Amino acid sequence: MKAYLDLMQDVVDNGTDKGDRTGVGTRSVFGRQIRFDLSKGFPLVTTKKIHLKSVIYELLWFLKGSTDNNWLQERGVSIWDAWATEKGDLGPIYGKQWRSWMAPNGETVDQITDVIEQIKSKPDSRRLIVSAWNPAELPDESIGPQANVEQGRMALAPCHCLFQFYVLDGKLSCQLYQRSADLFLGVPFNIASYALLTHMIADQCGLGVGEFIHTFGDCHLYQNHLNEDIVFKQLKREPHKLPQLLIKRKPESIFDYEFEDFEVEGYEPEGLIRAPIAI
Ligand SMILES: Nc1nc(=O)c2c([nH]1)NC[C@@H]1CN(c3ccc(C(=O)N[C@@H](CCC(=O)O)C(=O)O)cc3)CN21
Numbered sequence: 001m002k003a004y005l006d007l008m009q010d011v012v013d014n015g016t017d018k019g020d021r022t023g024v025g026t027r028s029v030f031g032r033q034i035r036f037d038l039s040k041g042f043p044l045v046t047t048k049k050i051h052l053k054s055v056i057y058e059l060l061w062f063l064k065g066s067t068d069n070n071w072l073q074e075r076g077v078s079i080w081d082a083w084a085t086e087k088g089d090l091g092p093i094y095g096k097q098w099r100s101w102m103a104p105n106g107e108t109v110d111q112i113t114d115v116i117e118q119i120k121s122k123p124d125s126r127r128l129i130v131s132a133w134n135p136a137e138l139p140d141e142s143i144g145p146q147a148n149v150e151q152g153r154m155a156l157a158p159c160h161c162l163f164q165f166y167v168l169d170g171k172l173s174c175q176l177y178q179r180s181a182d183l184f185l186g187v188p189f190n191i192a193s194y195a196l197l198t199h200m201i202a203d204q205c206g207l208g209v210g211e212f213i214h215t216f217g218d219c220h221l222y223q224n225h226l227n228e229d230i231v232f233k234q235l236k237r238e239p240h241k242l243p244q245l246l247i248k249r250k251p252e253s254i255f256d257y258e259f260e261d262f263e264v265e266g267y268e269p270e271g272l273i274r275a276p277i278a279i
């Protein structure tokens with residue numbers, strides 16, 4: 001995970017201090033890319049402990065097409081609590097756009113089913129894309145997350161907003177475009193989530209895994225993470241060897257995986273580093 005630490009150092013060294021929507025303030029760079037060869041191990045950050053359980057349940061929740069925070073809460077996952085309404089609604093965020101994007105004729109598009117079908121039938125296609133960026137359902141920035149949800153809009157605009165697959169020599173690669181990236185808290189989750197998704201889709205399509213390529217727009221460190229207890233503490237740590245992902249079962253479809261199907265072997269991280277989240 002040296003690439004991740006190098007990117008963090010790059011933002012510290014070359015970033016510009018800049019205001020942002022949350023009012024916390026960031027140090028930010030624009031336009032970066034890191035890549036991981038998924039055949040060499042599972043890219044789970046080792047310089048602090050990552051709560052993989054939250055990552056796995058969040059991905060299964062996206063794949064179910066759910067935007068109901070109660071489903072996550074029932075499984076002990078609280079990462080979306082700050083954006084949900086009292087009833088647990090998050091508006092038409094990722095799960096909705098991935099599985100039931102609203103078409104003008106009133107029908108819905110299941111982008112996940114479609115992209116898997118395309119990977120299987122047309123692996124050379126250059127259109128193997130899933131987009132969560134639906135301008136018609138973006139939040140109104142002048143009001144808060146819950147008020148947006150009450151108006152039928154997304155609680156938060158998609159950060160990991162578009163991904164594309166590529167098949168070569170029997171291996172599946174995935175590239176993500178992330179328009180906005182909270183490098184300390186969000187990005188380790190995003191890397192692990194898309195690496196897991198690539199493994200699952202490769203499994204379903206009878207392919208091996210290639211690379212995960214992570215491309216960033218506004219890549220930032222929040223000002224309240226830029227201190228000796230958080231970012232600089234992590235930058236002093238040496239990355240450990242990567243763990244291996246084991247998928248113990250191949251279900252009928254991408255939508256039938258369960259939490260217990262995944263095991264990560266050999267994960268020996270440094271200790272947890274807590275940090276405040278910008279809302
Ligand atoms: N500012 C910000 N950063 C994000 O990364 C982010 C958002 N907002 N809003 C929407 C989602 C929610 N995500 C989150 C939210 C919380 C954690 C977090 O607190 N992580 C802790 C604890 C993990 C846990 O409880 O499972 C960590 O140490 O990683 C991570 C990602 C990612 N997204």
Ligand SMILES: O=c1ccn([C@H]2C[C@H](O)[C@@H](COP(=O)(O)O)O2)c(=O)[nH]1
Nearest residue numbers: 021157159160180181182186187190
């Ligand atoms: O998966 C995610 C979701 C969110 N983030 C971060 C990126 C930003 O710090 C905030 C979103 O604020 P915007 O003003 O909408 O850009 O959340 C992330 O890193 N990963």
